[in-house]
Amino acid sequence: MGKLVVSLDGVVIKEVQVTKDKTTLGRRPYNDIVIDNLAVSGEHAVLQMVGADVFIEDLNSTNGTYINGKAIKKQLLANNDVVEVGKYKIRYLVEENADYEKTMILKPGATSPTGFGLPSGFGSMPTAANTNPASIKVLNGAAAGREVSLTKVVTTVGKPGVQVASITKRPSGYVLAHVEGHARPTINGGPLVGESIALKSGDVIELAGTQMQFLQA
Numbered sequence: 463m464g465k466l467v468v469s470l471d472g473v474v475i476k477e478v479q480v481t482k483d484k485t486t487l488g489r490r491p492y493n494d495i496v497i498d499n500l501a502v503s504g505e506h507a508v509l510q511m512v513g514a515d516v517f518i519e520d521l522n523s524t525n526g527t528y529i530n531g532k533a534i535k536k537q538l539l540a541n542n543d544v545v546e547v548g549k550y551k552i553r554y555l556v557e558e559n560a561d562y563e564k565t566m567i568l569k570p571g572a573t574s575p576t577g578f579g580l581p582s583g584f585g586s587m588p589t590a591a592n593t594n595p596a597s598i599k600v601l602n603g604a605a606a607g608r609e610v611s612l613t614k615v616v617t618t619v620g621k622p623g624v625q626v627a628s629i630t631k632r633p634s635g636y637v638l639a640h641v642e643g644h645a646r647p648t649i650n651g652g653p654l655v656g657e658s659i660a661l662k663s664g665d666v667i668e669l670a671g672t673q674m675q676f677l678q679a
Contacts, residue, residue: 464539464541464556465478465555466480466495466552466554467552468551469552470549480516482494482511484509485508485511486508487507487547488503488505489502489504497550501548502525502548502550503521503525506520507519508521513618513630513639513641514616515618516538517537518534518536519536525547525548528545528546530543539554540554541555542554542555595679596636596661596663596677596678597612597677598619598629598676599677600673601666602672602673609677612629612636614631615630616630617629618641625645625670627639627647634660635660635662635678636676638661639657640654640658643670647667647668647669648668649666651666663678
């Protein structure tokens with residue numbers, strides 16, 4: 463997935479792999495990442511992993527959490543982002559060979575370069591061996607009737623900054639998780655409860671005004 467490289471004055475102190483759903487950072491010894499410095503709050507920030515994405519959220523710390531020099535409350539981390547906590551710098555690095563699909567942006571009326579007439583961001587996707595292939599079929603809007611194969615480990619769908627969800631392929635099946643946005647996606651007419659839910663063929667997902675049906679052979 464990704465890792466955090468903690469440094470002080472240019473000297474690397476530790477490296478931490480991001481493998482847990484929640485990774486806490488702070489001065490107290492029970493944190494996953496302990497930074498023993500008075501400029502760091504006891505419970506300073508938390509990193510949350512949702513599918514392939516990692517968010518960092520400041521826990522109302524005294525001195526704040528900064529990403530690339532800008533104070534943040536909660537933000538999605540991108541490869542090579544530098545998180546600043548006190549005098550410490552924490553660089554977030556993602557493995558280059560990670561098998562993740564980029565966000566598919568649901569933009570009504572737009573067509574993809576492949577000519578499928580899908581929303582912007584629904585372009586061609588590399589295929590991968592899968593004994594039980596799954597796909598999502600768009601049910602409304604300009605792209606109604608179009609079907610996209612879920613060939614990657616993680617596929618994110620939605621409108622960045624508005625509402626985003628991820629569909630993760632696991633050995634036991636596919637799982638939908640809420641990633642971004644105040645409103646949660648709905649499943650078969652009801653809001654997503656909890657962090658994630660297992661998908662079954664025929665489930666109807668509504669996200670950012672677009673309805674999609676999950677289909678699996």
